[in-house]
Structure formats: C-alpha cells, structure tokens
Amino acid sequence: MRLVLLGPPGAGKGTQAQRLVAKHGLLQLSTGEMLRAAVEAGTSIGMRAKEMMARGELVPDDVVVAIVSERIDEPDARKGFILDGFPRTVPQAHALDRMLKEKGLKLDAVIELKVDEAALLKRIKKRVAEMKARRETLREDDDPEVLRRRLLAYRDQTAPLAAYYQLESVLHSVDGMAPIPQVSSAIDRVLREALTKKAAARPRRADGAGRARAGKTAKGSKTKAKTAKSGRSRAVGQKSARRKTGRGQRLTKRR
Numbered sequence: 001m002r003l004v005l006l007g008p009p010g011a012g013k014g015t016q017a018q019r020l021v022a023k024h025g026l027l028q029l030s031t032g033e034m035l036r037a038a039v040e041a042g043t044s045i046g047m048r049a050k051e052m053m054a055r056g057e058l059v060p061d062d063v064v065v066a067i068v069s070e071r072i073d074e075p076d077a078r079k080g081f082i083l084d085g086f087p088r089t090v091p092q093a094h095a096l097d098r099m100l101k102e103k104g105l106k107l108d109a110v111i112e113l114k115v116d117e118a119a120l121l122k123r124i125k126k127r128v129a130e131m132k133a134r135r136e137t138l139r140e141d142d143d144p145e146v147l148r149r150r151l152l153a154y155r156d157q158t159a160p161l162a163a164y165y166q167l168e169s170v171l172h173s174v175d176g177m178a179p180i181p182q183v184s185s186a187i188d189r190v191l192r193e194a195l196t197k198k199a200a201a202r203p204r205r206a207d208g209a210g211r212a213r214a215g216k217t218a219k220g221s222k223t224k225a226k227t228a229k230s231g232r233s234r235a236v237g238q239k240s241a242r243r244k245t246g247r248g249q250r251l252t253k254r255r
C-alpha cells in the first residue's frame with residue numbers, strides 16, 4: 001500500500017500514520033521528521049532548511065523531493081509507505097507522480113483529514129500551553145504565530161492538492177475533527193476500499209487461465225500429499241479445483 005496523508009499541521013496525520021505503521025507494517029515517511037533529523041545532524045540539507053522551518057515556511061521543493069526519492073529506494077519501503085507531510089505543493093505532487101512512475105509504482109490512496117482551522121488553532125495553542133506547563137521540550141515551530149503561518153502555507157499551497165488528487169480519483173476525505181478512534185475506523189474503511197479496487201484492477205489473462213492455474217497449483221500441492229494416502233482424496237481435490245475455476249466449470253458442464 002502506498003498512501004498520502006493530507007491535512008494541516010495538528011490535524012492528526014502523525015497519530016494516524018503511527019497507527020497504520022503498527023497495524024499494517026507500512027513505513028512512515030514524514031518529511032518534517034526527516035528534515036528535523038537533517039537539521040539535528042547538521043547536514044547541508046539541514047543547514048538549508050533550518051531557518052525556513054523555524055519561520056514556518058516551506059522548504060524548497062527540490063530539497064524535499066530529493067530526500068523522499070532516496071528514502072523510497074531503501075529496502076524497507078518495498079512493502080509500502082505512508083507519506084506524511086509530502087507532497088505539500090502542486091509541483092511536489094507532480095514530482096511525486098514522475099518519481100513513482102519512474103520506479104514503476106503507483107499511489108493507492110490519498111487520505112485528506114478535513115479539519116476546522118479555527119478549532120485546530122485552538123487545539124494546537126492548548127497543546128503548546130500544556131506542554132509548556134509540563135516543561136516539555138517544544139519544537140522551534142511550536143509557537144502560535146509560526147503555527148498561524150504554517151496554517152496559511154497549508155491553505156495557500158497544500159489545500160489545492162485535494163482537487164489535484166480528486167481528478168486522479170485517489171482522494172478520500174475523512175472528518176479529522178472526530179474522535180481519534182472514529183478517524184482510525186474511517187481510514188481503515190478507505191484502505192479496505194482501495195485494496196479491493198487494487199485487486200480488481202490487477203491484470204488477469206483474458207482466458208482466465210492464470211486464475212485456473214493458480215487454483216490448481218495451490219490445490220495441486222495439497223492434492224499430492226493426499227494422493228499418497230488415498231485415490232478418493234485425489235478425485236475430491238480435482239473436482240473442487242475445477243469448481244473453483246471458470247475453465248473447470250466449463251469442462252465439467254460439457255461432460
């Protein structure tokens with residue numbers, strides 16, 4: 001599964017991504033986390049991004065596109081990934097499309113967490129105040145003014161991505177203001193739908209032989225074991241294999 005989680009800062013993307021990691025074994029690719037790690041490590045990317053991040057501005061597209069592309073190539077991303085915080089601009093979405101195409105991959109779903117901005121700002125301010133009261137370390141951009149700017153950046157540059165992915169028929173909107181377990185259930189429903197769609201779109205051989213062979217092979221290995229025990233088992237195995245395949249059904253009818 002390859003997913004994008006879309007939503008403004010504080011919408012709960014991180015929380016939901018972590019749950020999906022635990023439940024489906026997907027890899028969470030958070031560009032914010034990757035950039036913060038680069039800042040911490042003092043790499044050239046980190047040095048370029050530090051000031052912009054502190055001001056709540058977006059880091060240049062080429063920087064994030066490059067780090068995401070490299071990360072997707074790593075073996076642990078093969079099973080699938082959740083992009084959290086990327087893409088954030090339409091050019092980034094185009095770059096992601098190109099990047100995935102080159103790698104022979106496709107997005108399965110884009111999940112937008114829809115939230116009320118005013119309520120969100122209140123929620124974030126409350127969280128920051130609570131963290132301060134507990135003397136917990138705050139992020140440099142966990143500041144009401146910076147948050148306001150990050151929300152503005154989201155509205156101007158990221159929100160248009162919903163229309164972009166709507167046109168690509170991969171967008172699913174979920175009420176991000178609902179309690180966390182309800183948001184999680186809504187996301188699970190979207191994933192089930194996307195998986196069903198993916199399975200239905202998987203290319204099949206026109207004559208159905210691919211399916212027939214798959215059925216026979218799976219059955220065949222069991223049948224072999226049974227054959228050693230009794231001839232009746234083999235007959236049962238063959239019949240049920242036929243029943244499970246379009247081809248088998250036709251053969252049975254002709255007889």
Ligand code: AMP
Pocket residue numbers: 009031032033035052053054056057058059060061064084085086087088092141150
């Ligand atoms: P986040 O943790 O996703 O809220 O990201 C924190 C900060 O990292 C953002 O305010 C931006 O400065 C930067 N950032 C993260 N992801 C991106 C992105 N896809 N494009 C540009 N800047 C980003």
